Amino acid sequence: MTTDTIITARGLTKTFTVRKAVVEAVTDLDLDVQRGELVAFLGPNGAGKSTSLRMLTTLLPPTSGTATVVGHDIARDPAGVRRRIGYIGQGTSAGHNQRVRDELLSQGAFYGMGRRAAATRADELLESLDLAPLATRKVLGLSGGQKRRLDIALGLIHSPELLFLDEPSTGLDPQSRANLWQHILDLRREHGTTIFVTTHFLEEADLFAERVLVMDHGRMIADDTAGNLKTTLAGDVITLGFASEADARAAAARAGGTAAGSSLSLTVDHGELVLPRLLRELDSVTSATLRQPTLDDVFLALTGRSLREDAATSKEEINA
Ligand SMILES: Nc1ncnc2c1ncn2[C@@H]1O[C@H](COP(=O)(O)OP(=O)(O)OP(=O)(O)O)[C@@H](O)[C@H]1O
Ligand SMILES: [Mg+2]
Numbered sequence: 001m002t003t004d005t006i007i008t009a010r011g012l013t014k015t016f017t018v019r020k021a022v023v024e025a026v027t028d029l030d031l032d033v034q035r036g037e038l039v040a041f042l043g044p045n046g047a048g049k050s051t052s053l054r055m056l057t058t059l060l061p062p063t064s065g066t067a068t069v070v071g072h073d074i075a076r077d078p079a080g081v082r083r084r085i086g087y088i089g090q091g092t093s094a095g096h097n098q099r100v101r102d103e104l105l106s107q108g109a110f111y112g113m114g115r116r117a118a119a120t121r122a123d124e125l126l127e128s129l130d131l132a133p134l135a136t137r138k139v140l141g142l143s144g145g146q147k148r149r150l151d152i153a154l155g156l157i158h159s160p161e162l163l164f165l166d167e168p169s170t171g172l173d174p175q176s177r178a179n180l181w182q183h184i185l186d187l188r189r190e191h192g193t194t195i196f197v198t199t200h201f202l203e204e205a206d207l208f209a210e211r212v213l214v215m216d217h218g219r220m221i222a223d224d225t226a227g228n229l230k231t232t233l234a235g236d237v238i239t240l241g242f243a244s245e246a247d248a249r250a251a252a253a254r255a256g257g258t259a260a261g262s263s264l265s266l267t268v269d270h271g272e273l274v275l276p277r278l279l280r281e282l283d284s285v286t287s288a289t290l291r292q293p294t295l296d297d298v299f300l301a302l303t304g305r306s307l308r309e310d311a312a313t314s315k316e317e318i319n320a
Helices: 049-056 077-084 100-109 115-128 143-154 174-191 204-210 227-232 246-256 272-282 295-303 305-320
Strands: 006-020 019-034 038-042 064-069 083-087 162-166 193-197 211-218 219-224 235-243 258-260 262-269 285-291
Touching: 006 049, 006 193, 006 204, 019 049, 019 064, 019 193, 019 219, 038 049, 038 204, 049 162, 049 246, 064 115, 077 083, 077 100, 083 143, 100 143, 115 143, 115 174, 143 162, 143 174, 174 193, 174 204, 204 211, 204 295, 211 295, 219 227, 219 295, 227 295, 235 246, 235 272, 246 258, 246 262, 246 272, 272 285, 295 305
Parallel strands: 038 193, 038 211, 083 162, 162 193
Antiparallel strands: 006 019, 006 064, 211 219, 235 262, 235 285, 258 262
């Protein structure tokens, strides 16, 4: 651990007992996050992301293991941790009958800020999160994207060094998601805030995070930059088209890969070198594409499942 380490966790474990059955929500989580990092935490539904965040933010006592967050031990000094962090939970949109600016002032008072300091900070945040024109509107009447931005302002009112965000962009349209991320990145640039964020949107993690953690079944299964994960864990995807299904199957027999209809997909290292060779060897190819791996390919390689399918399933469940 260096002086610049803002989160250290060792063997953090949480089990729940539900009707005599033991649920191992998080098992043996080891984690070091450096000051100023933007870390994305990925994993399918039920992987243990929120439980990890709730332990690190002192909302949930671990079954075993230890963690130090912004210099304070989560078990011995939870109040010390809470004073220095911001936490925006999953789907906790403020739904109060209060006005936007008053909501921020109440939150400041909750953190023990003086009224003047809270007002100054509230106005700063309203400005930087594009909420100033809504300052006197009732929270209840805000749109989803506006509420999520207010959530972020609420989490930042006491100027925390470290901000935990649990799926900040779920439920927002693409435009609002992009807008929200712009605000997150601006805040980070202006204040150097360390950001630890869970998301189901792999593109977000890929674009914005310099480090990606992947959790599955309560265990951390990957921890690296998105670029490294993609180059070391998932190969390039080559898709070849053929005139007929029989041609595609014959090509699969020679070159490997998976034939589907009249096309053949292969996952390979260095697709740019493999593709010309395949085109020389297979004479019946009618079309060819080479695709760089995505984080979803990484997830598929790690777990045998697609995170995208997972997200789609959970959405259907919600809609059902
Ligand atoms: N209070 C609780 N009581 C019992 N089981 C729980 C509780 N909270 C979480 N769990 C279980 O722990 C596991 C991890 O849940 P968690 O909410 O941490 O997952 P997640 O990765 O945040 O999922 P999602 O992507 O759906 O938000 C799941 O099996 C969940 O059912
Ligand atoms: Mg969750």
